[in-house]
Amino acid sequence: MIDVFLFKTLSAGILVxxxxxxxxxxxxxxxxxxxGVAMAHAAMAGGIWGIIFNIPTKLSAFCLSLxxxxxxxxxxxxxKINPNITISIIxxxxxxxxxxxxxxxxxxxEMVLNFLWGNILxxxxxxxxxxxxxxxLEIAIIVIFYKSYLAIMFNRxxxxxxxINDKILYYLIFFLIGIIISINLDIIGGLMLFSLIIxxxxxxxxxxFELKKFFILSGIFGAIGTAGGIILSFLLNLPVSASxxxxxxxxxxxxxxxxxxxxxxxxx
Amino acid sequence: xxxxVEIENxxxxxxxxxxxxxxxxxxxxxxxxxxxxxxxxGKTTILKTLMGFYKPYKGIIKICxxxxxxxxxxxxxxxxxxxxxxxxxxxxxxxxxxxxIEFSLKEKYYKNEKALKIINEFNIQNLLDKPFGLLSGxxxxxxxxxxxxxxxxxxxxxxxxxxxxxxxxYKNFLKIVEKIYNQKKLTIFLITHLLSHISDLSKKVIxxxxxxxxxxxxxxxxxxKKDYLEFIYD
Ligand SMILES: Nc1ncnc2c1ncn2[C@@H]1O[C@H](COP(=O)(O)OP(=O)(O)OP(=O)(O)O)[C@@H](O)[C@H]1O
Ligand SMILES: [Mg+2]
Numbered sequence: 297m298i299d300v301f302l303f304k305t306l307s308a309g310i311l312v313x314x315x316x317x318x319x320x321x322x323x324x325x326x327x328x329x330x331x332g333v334a335m336a337h338a339a340m341a342g343g344i345w346g347i348i349f350n351i352p353t354k355l356s357a358f359c360l361s362l363x364x365x366x367x368x369x370x371x372x373x374x375x376k377i378n379p380n381i382t383i384s385i386i387x388x389x390x391x392x393x394x395x396x397x398x399x400x401x402x403x404x405x406e407m408v409l410n411f412l413w414g415n416i417l418x419x420x421x422x423x424x425x426x427x428x429x430x431x432x433l434e435i436a437i438i439v440i441f442y443k444s445y446l447a448i449m450f451n452r453x454x455x456x457x458x459x460i461n462d463k464i465l466y467y468l469i470f471f472l473i474g475i476i477i478s479i480n481l482d483i484i485g486g487l488m489l490f491s492l493i494i495x496x497x498x499x500x501x502x503x504x505f506e507l508k509k510f511f512i513l514s515g516i517f518g519a520i521g522t523a524g525g526i527i528l529s530f531l532l533n534l535p536v537s538a539s540x541x542x543x544x545x546x547x548x549x550x551x552x553x554x555x556x557x558x559x560x561x562x563x564x
Numbered sequence: 565x566x567x568x569v570e571i572e573n574x575x576x577x578x579x580x581x582x583x584x585x586x587x588x589x590x591x592x593x594x595x596x597x598x599x600x601x602x603x604x605x606g607k608t609t610i611l612k613t614l615m616g617f618y619k620p621y622k623g624i625i626k627i628c629x630x631x632x633x634x635x636x637x638x639x640x641x642x643x644x645x646x647x648x649x650x651x652x653x654x655x656x657x658x659x660x661x662x663x664x665i666e667f668s669l670k671e672k673y674y675k676n677e678k679a680l681k682i683i684n685e686f687n688i689q690n691l692l693d694k695p696f697g698l699l700s701g702x703x704x705x706x707x708x709x710x711x712x713x714x715x716x717x718x719x720x721x722x723x724x725x726x727x728x729x730x731x732x733x734y735k736n737f738l739k740i741v742e743k744i745y746n747q748k749k750l751t752i753f754l755i756t757h758l759l760s761h762i763s764d765l766s767k768k769v770i771x772x773x774x775x776x777x778x779x780x781x782x783x784x785x786x787x788x789k790k791d792y793l794e795f796i797y798d
Contacts, residue, residue: 325657325658443666443667446659446663446667447667449657450653450657450659450664451648451651451653453617453646453648453651454646454648454651454667454708456615456617456641457615457641457644457645457646457712458667458668458715459638459641459642501656501658504658505656505658505659505660505695506658506659506660506663507658507659507663509658510658
């Protein structure tokens, strides 16, 4: 019994780790770490208003976080500002929206906590299919547009001058980030998600100078981190999210100390 | 194919400020034009407008006889190659020098004869497996130039290529550009502040001041003026 349960959680965890780790590469290189936090709170606002309007909360949460992710790319481009500012504007807007809803609802904090922590132990078969589907979509987009994304993240002006349609691809990244974050958020919650999109690429960054390997390593470290964290939590009877986040951080510390890049190329 | 660059009555407005005013310019195929002018006079803006980064507020741009609009912008861009004034890259950005070269290729660089040839000419073989972010300014410049030349442009836009180069490196850089110019009969626009290092092959000069062309013509004519420094920079 326990083994089946562990197996289910582990496979979900590995899928989550892989796709969050890989999407984290975009988030890392575009330097937009708070996109996850902003979307987690958009989902929270969506959930709260779902209760108010009597819509399934999963659906309303998913929709609002997805909508907010679609806004980031075009808003950033139109306003010609740093995407982090756009993300912050969206973040504060959805926070306002969420608190407005909480004021109307009065109470019911349990759900709010769920958006922060999620619950990977409650995943079902449908969740695993969703995770698998998004993972395939993600890998397809990365493989098909690999060179274009390398150029866009390297230097947008050079990418444009190579004839790359930067706008559509730039928006597509946010679309992909939006889908993956929205789906994972429901499963693992905002806090663990934040750790899983930021830490694996930060680890891979210490190791490689090639984008291809960066994606692969980041995905693998995401998977190792979640799998290790889940196993630890089962063995030691700890809360899963906390265990994963802390295990991930430990991996980061170890690789930072032994960073091959830093060893080879000196300071900074 | 003969290919001219024509700018007619061009106005560019950025953030509600007129940056370029009534620019008229015609480059014949094979012209090597040096663009001079003080900081902020609009030199970079002209090249970026040719690339289609900015939409004209008024006026038209014709490249190889074709008017460039939003619709056919990719067509126009395909004839151009642009070396930006600065391309800051994070030192540890995950990209190798060969990845940059391969931006212009469908296959690996070692399977492409043209790529191998230009890599040899530019003498960048030993850089290919190095992280691009760790190259020196001059090495970066050479790599980007090699990459954009592999796209076989008809028109080359170089924005202050001397910026990261020391004296000798810039001389060598110009030599490469001159060699390619002679081989391929390109049209070149080159922006610089280094008046003492204008290529002998560049016969035409344009001087920009506060967004207007104040001189356009023979290089000799301008350097024969006694007060040419004041003329260009005051
Ligand atoms: N996006 C923009 N919005 C508003 N103003 C701009 C923008 N880009 C450039 N400018 C202004 O346009 C003017 C011309 O800029 P440009 O970069 O073309 O100058 P330049 O001649 O290349 O100068 P330099 O020799 O310093 O490179 C400057 O006053 C600059 O401040
Ligand atoms: Mg300039």
